[in-house]
Amino acid sequence: MDRQQKGQVQAVLFDFDGTLSTLRSGWEETMAPLFKEMIAGSRQLSVEEEAELEREIDAYIDQSTGIQTIFQMRWLEQRVREQGWNPHVLSDWEYKAEYNNRLLLKVNERIADLREGKLAPSGFLIRGSVELLEALHSRGIPMYIASGTDHPDVVNEAEVLGVRNYFASIAGAPPGRADCSKEKVIADLLAQPDFGGEGLAVIGDGKVEIRLAKENGALALGLASDENAREGLNPVKVNRLQAAGADQIAGDFSDLNMWLKWLGL
Structure with a gap:
C-alpha cells in the first residue's frame, strides 16, 4: 500500500463494471x-x-x-x-x-x-468518473478499458453511458472464445516502447486486474465501490483489494486532486 508514482503515468487502464459503470450492478x-x-x-x-x-x-x-x-x-x-x-x-x-x-x-x-432519455447516464457511473476521465483526456493521457464482459456489450455500454470516446481502445471478452482480455491488454500496453510497467496505472474493483498490475510492475489503484450508492467504500471490496496488494484504495473518484496525485499528475 501507499506506493508513490515516480513521475506522471503514461497510460491508464480501467476495469469497467463496478469501476466506472454500475449498469451491471447486482x-x-x-x-x-x-x-x-x-x-x-x-x-x-x-x-x-x-x-x-x-x-x-x-x-x-x-x-x-x-x-x-x-x-x-x-x-x-x-x-x-x-x-x-x-x-x-x-x-x-x-x-x-x-x-x-x-x-x-x-x-x-x-x-x-x-x-430513450428516461434515465441519465450519471445514474450509472461511479461518482467523479467523468471528471477524472476528462482530466486525464485534457492532459493527453491515453486510456483503455479491459473487461471480462463480452466485448460487444462493453463497447455498447460505454457508448450508452457517454464515455466511449475517452478511450483509445476497449477490450472485452471475445464472444465464443476464452481468451483472457485483461492479461492481453496489460501485456500489450507494457510492450509499447513509450512506457514500462511504472508508466502504467491500472484502476479496478476486482483482484484480477490488481494482481496483474502488481505482477507487471504497474501502479495498482483499487476502486472499492459501493455500486448501489455509486460512492463511498464497500468494505468487502476493500478487503479483497487489500489482499490483492492494491497500492491505494478509494470508494469513488470524487476527490479528483487525490487521484491526480496518485497518478503523478
Missing part, C-alpha cells in the same frame, strides 16, 4: 441463484446442505470477481458434475448463455431507458 444476485439451481437440480436440500452450498457459491463468486464469465461457468460445470445431484449437466458455454439471458433482462431495460 450481477452476483443473478449468478448465485443460477449456480444453486444448476448444482441442486431437483434435489430437495436439507437446511444444512442448502446453507453449505450457498456458502460455497458466495465464496467462489467473491474470489472470482473480475475474471472472464466463461471461467466462472467452467467452475459451475465442474461442480455440477462433482456434486452429482443434477444429472442434467450443460456445457460451460450453455451455462454462460443462460446466465447472460437472465442478467441482460435487467441490463437491457436500463439501456433502453437510457437511450
Whole structure:
C-alpha cells in the first residue's frame, strides 16, 4: 500500500463494471441463484446442505470477481458434475448463455431507458468518473478499458453511458472464445516502447486486474465501490483489494486532486 508514482503515468487502464459503470450492478444476485439451481437440480436440500452450498457459491463468486464469465461457468460445470445431484449437466458455454439471458433482462431495460432519455447516464457511473476521465483526456493521457464482459456489450455500454470516446481502445471478452482480455491488454500496453510497467496505472474493483498490475510492475489503484450508492467504500471490496496488494484504495473518484496525485499528475 501507499506506493508513490515516480513521475506522471503514461497510460491508464480501467476495469469497467463496478469501476466506472454500475449498469451491471447486482450481477452476483443473478449468478448465485443460477449456480444453486444448476448444482441442486431437483434435489430437495436439507437446511444444512442448502446453507453449505450457498456458502460455497458466495465464496467462489467473491474470489472470482473480475475474471472472464466463461471461467466462472467452467467452475459451475465442474461442480455440477462433482456434486452429482443434477444429472442434467450443460456445457460451460450453455451455462454462460443462460446466465447472460437472465442478467441482460435487467441490463437491457436500463439501456433502453437510457437511450430513450428516461434515465441519465450519471445514474450509472461511479461518482467523479467523468471528471477524472476528462482530466486525464485534457492532459493527453491515453486510456483503455479491459473487461471480462463480452466485448460487444462493453463497447455498447460505454457508448450508452457517454464515455466511449475517452478511450483509445476497449477490450472485452471475445464472444465464443476464452481468451483472457485483461492479461492481453496489460501485456500489450507494457510492450509499447513509450512506457514500462511504472508508466502504467491500472484502476479496478476486482483482484484480477490488481494482481496483474502488481505482477507487471504497474501502479495498482483499487476502486472499492459501493455500486448501489455509486460512492463511498464497500468494505468487502476493500478487503479483497487489500489482499490483492492494491497500492491505494478509494470508494469513488470524487476527490479528483487525490487521484491526480496518485497518478503523478
